[in-house]
Amino acid sequence: MRLSKNFTRTTKQAPADEVARNAQLLIRAGFVFKTMAGVYSYTPLGLRVLENIKQIVREEMNAIGSQELIMSTLQRKELWQETGRWSDELVDVWFKSTLQDGTDVGFGWTHEEPIVELLRSYLKSYKDLPISVYQFQNKLRNELRAKSGIMRGREFIMKDMYSVHAAKEDLDAYYDQVIEAYKRCYDRFGIGDDTYVTFASGGAFTKFSHEFQTICEAGEDYIYLHRGKNIAVNEEVLDDAVKELGIKRNELEKVKTAEVGNIFNFGTQKSEEMNLVFTGSDGVQHYAYMGSYGIGITRVMGVIVEKFADEKGLIWPENIAPARVYLVQIGEKSRAAADELYETLGAQGVEVLYDERDERPGVKFADAELMGIPLRVTVSDRLLDGKKWEVAMRASGERQLLTTDELLATLK
């Protein structure tokens, strides 16, 4: 994209009412626009990051046999009454409204009940199992406070996945597959090394559930980390975990983290509550085993901002950056060479933000850094004769002079 065609603009200052660093930077860089506290719109630049994150998740969920669908936002009261979760005492984040005939409706804050309703209308036999489905859903939650920017909004995008199985062992095996698929997602996002599968409190059927926690100063959680054994435990289950996992309390390091995913083994609890049954090979009806698996897409974007940004602005890992190259053109004579490089990179499938604006070099360099594009390539009058362009890495600050061919080789 030519930056002269980008309608957002960078600013030196964030809105006075925005306290979260991730939202401050994303707003300053023109990636998100604040609608109200905890509610953000995503501009073309921000949407590209979200779509890159979604595409990685989509590929990994498809690879473990899950199928994408999309549920409705509007929710029927009677359905949620089946599990008692229509209650505002039990669930304190409902947005509710009424149809014109007075019928109560809710707005989806999670989709376990709707997915069970959908699946029970189709499920008949053990031969239909396993089933795994997921969606990218715009969840609405009436959070009391909204001070974490896009890390905890009143409206946010969640990948929520649900799997149903005929036997406990099948669910357990799939649950382990999901753990591995999630690890691949965090690796591909660029936060794999700092993300830990963390023991958290379970439910009626399992002692533990699992969270994925990323070391992050802006996080809302703490985990207890055994670096030697690569075991992480959250605060709620610390005592139990120490007892059961063969680790000593004094070997654990307390670190601040942000939750970027969670997975939950329901056993047959949801199925019993909502009558999700199938006919087994024995001809008898059984309750299905169910797991639930979430990744907060917008939250991951926020955590990545918090983890990598520096005093100059955003720093995007390569796989999720809105472009791989920020091309700065300086001077008059070099315009044709810069145009040519822009075309050449585009033809090779390299996404480029091309800063051909009529702005001072200092403005362009500052915007390149604030927007956090992995590579900044400068084509200036001064570099024309040598035909080597200045290539700077946003994360390390490392610079080198490369010909077009050398640059293309780097980007392969």
Next chain:
Amino acid sequence: MRLSKNFTRTTKQAPADEVARNAQLLIRAGFVFKTMAGVYSYTPLGLRVLENIKQIVREEMNAIGSQELIMSTLQRKELWQETGRWSDELVDVWFKSTLQDGTDVGFGWTHEEPIVELLRSYLKSYKDLPISVYQFQNKLRNELRAKSGIMRGREFIMKDMYSVHAAKEDLDAYYDQVIEAYKRCYDRFGIGDDTYVTFASGGAFTKFSHEFQTICEAGEDYIYLHRGKNIAVNEEVLDDAVKELGIKRNELEKVKTAEVGNIFNFGTQKSEEMNLVFTGSDGVQHYAYMGSYGIGITRVMGVIVEKFADEKGLIWPENIAPARVYLVQIGEKSRAAADELYETLGAQGVEVLYDERDERPGVKFADAELMGIPLRVTVSDRLLDGKKWEVAMRASGERQLLTTDELLATLK
């Protein structure tokens, strides 16, 4: 996709409370699931159709320089009070709720006001113009009645686009470009020949706006069509149009249609209401010119169902079908040949629904027809020796025997 992995099932009967034929068929074929009146979830099969429609629209909007973004669902009261459209008297489809601190919020039923708020925060100079942005948004509308299936839901997906220009002539020229882009969309959906650019009532700035109306018995509208001059007029503006467009009332044919898109030239009306201004080349502040352009994505899907379906079920045009081939395997000996054809087609990038289920041939043929996949290919024991497969076109019923190579050539 192997159909044994598809968790939805076809049924002979639709839910008793569903009166719209499009929803009845989509539910029976396992493409949508009804959450409540006017609210539907899309299963993996249904989602594929939606994504195909969206991708065509995305390509055509990008081709005229528009940029995709995504606005929030949650809406701030104060913003909509700027134009008076917070009022339930003026707008009778609002869903509203309150934050925990008592603040009123609305749920987006359209996004003109939010887009102006976003753009006015960035727009400074005539050099920033034109700007064109669009989104695929899950709109929520508290419709009094919901009897048209996915053609008019309480929750539906809309492509809404907004353009802003420095001068009236620029907006007018872009408006014409959008008309052409929309025509290309309807052509690619397979409804181009029956879709008419239709004069409809305008606003403060223009005598007419334009609707795109598709001839469809299940539609809610009527248009008056001059087939000779290829002019269509809706009922509201019939008298004016006859006066101004040089057509005679008695030359017009009244036909039933469904609206599949509309475009609107606001002139500077919205900008004046909401103070969307820019500094012109003359150094003076001016109100921006704005257009608004919608395509109902889920509605298009519904209209296509209504237009093409027959007594046996759905019929999808090729470009938006969830798969191009429905592969029926019959008998025992031909299983390997069918597996091989499935792999071969997949390797060529052809989407296939592979019916390898342990079902009677009659069940498979009936499902192929109900699901409406353009080509049905049968591999049976009987056809093994000749190595020619039966290829039936869903729309025409035409059948022929083709080798794998001949089939691949047909699919090119």
